[in-house]
Amino acid sequence: xxxxxxxxxxxxxxxxxxxxxxxxxxxxxxxxxxxxxxxxxxxxxxxxxxxxxxxxxxxxxxxxxxxxxxxxxxxxxxxxxxxxxxxxxxxxxxxxxxxxxxxxxxxxxxxxxxxxxxxxxxxxxxxxxxxxxxxxxxxxxxxxxxxxxxxxxxxxxxxxxxxxxxxxxxxxxxxxxxxxxxxxxxxxxxxxxxxxxxxxxxxxxxx
Numbered sequence: 001x002x003x004x005x006x007x008x009x010x011x012x013x014x015x016x017x018x019x020x021x022x023x024x025x026x027x028x029x030x031x032x033x034x035x036x037x038x039x040x041x042x043x044x045x046x047x048x049x050x051x052x053x054x055x056x057x058x059x060x061x062x063x064x065x066x067x068x069x070x071x072x073x074x075x076x077x078x079x080x081x082x083x084x085x086x087x088x089x090x091x092x093x094x095x096x097x098x099x100x101x102x103x104x105x106x107x108x109x110x111x112x113x114x115x116x117x118x119x120x121x122x123x124x125x126x127x128x129x130x131x132x133x134x135x136x137x138x139x140x141x142x143x144x145x146x147x148x149x150x151x152x153x154x155x156x157x158x159x160x161x162x163x164x165x166x167x168x169x170x171x172x173x174x175x176x177x178x179x180x181x182x183x184x185x186x187x188x189x190x191x192x193x194x195x196x197x198x199x200x201x202x203x204x205x206x207x
Contacts, residue, residue, distance in 0.1 A: 167203055
């Protein structure tokens, strides 16, 4: 409603200007031009201002409804990361009002000029492998989880990204209408580094 406030200020300034002009002419008829603006009736002014305000409010409501509808129709995805002891996982949750179809989930490196990516699903154990694409209703989720002794395939895949720092590693979720990217958490990055070192896998990290 900010623009309505400005409209009211401008209208008030215009009215005050006309009132001052009229008063000046009436009180000083010899030193001013003999023209008094035709104000018309008070009812005409009130109805005119009311019509302008009604149009402004209608435009505001239309825009607000369009924004709310777009917000409801948009896909919303939350990415949770967890790592502790012998397990780590990445959980993708649909938070929108409408279903979300997840096409792929990757590890990506922002400092890789080739734009390489490591898909998560193929590096999971056969028993718990997630099938993609998959459709998620509101509040439904899919989870990519690894036991520490089942991480070798994923760690070897990450080594091909040739990362210079874990800060360059992100998780990307691709849906039908868009992409969602979040950096890897420190908890998960520390876990992956520790697992890689225990398996003598070179990530080529600067640290």
